[in-house]
Amino acid sequence: MSTVSPTSREGLTWAKVSRFLSLPFRPSRLETFINAKRFEEVPITRLLEEGIEGILLDADGTLGPHHAREFNLSIRDHVGAMLENGFKIAIYTNAWEDRFQSFQEMGVKVVSNVPAKPDPKGFRLAMTDFLQMEDPAKVCMIGDNYVTDGGAIDAGMRFIHIQPIKGKEPFLHSATRFIAYLCAKMYKRKMKN
Numbered sequence: 001m002s003t004v005s006p007t008s009r010e011g012l013t014w015a016k017v018s019r020f021l022s023l024p025f026r027p028s029r030l031e032t033f034i035n036a037k038r039f040e041e042v043p044i045t046r047l048l049e050e051g052i053e054g055i056l057l058d059a060d061g062t063l064g065p066h067h068a069r070e071f072n073l074s075i076r077d078h079v080g081a082m083l084e085n086g087f088k089i090a091i092y093t094n095a096w097e098d099r100f101q102s103f104q105e106m107g108v109k110v111v112s113n114v115p116a117k118p119d120p121k122g123f124r125l126a127m128t129d130f131l132q133m134e135d136p137a138k139v140c141m142i143g144d145n146y147v148t149d150g151g152a153i154d155a156g157m158r159f160i161h162i163q164p165i166k167g168k169e170p171f172l173h174s175a176t177r178f179i180a181y182l183c184a185k186m187y188k189r190k191m192k193n
Helices: 006-010 014-022 044-049 073-084 120-130 149-155 171-192
Strands: 034-036 054-057 088-091 139-143 158-162
Touching (some): 044 073, 054 120, 073 088, 149 158
Parallel strands (some): 034 158, 054 088
């Protein structure tokens, strides 16, 4: 497997550009399994009831602000509760992977050396190599970005969207995430009518 640097994964990739441009025309790529305001509000009982066994976690905007190295106790407690309920968990970020020791000590793996989100190959490798699972229907991705994290949908996984934790992030990242969020909101409105 070739090494993929975090710097190249965090920037623009063809997978990100093509997914972003397709969102207004392919609303099925915006379907969420659960919407929550914060990561700690993701309901463990519902995940169990729906047969979820594996969880991929975004880091930046989901577990903490962009490039955070320290994480709130409430975040770590919720990850701990998920682990206690038998979920296999891996952090899948396009940014720096060297800042998750507190989670790794709990048994959470950190996905590395895979294609950047939203490339479906990256999601499949995260599932097979880091969660040791084969069925994408039993895996969910929890993240704040319909463009990158929502790529789990294209890999056959479920996507849980949470509101982003604000922090210092590149303008392009913030802008594309917001535009994708607006597309998802419009899609949900149309589905209700």
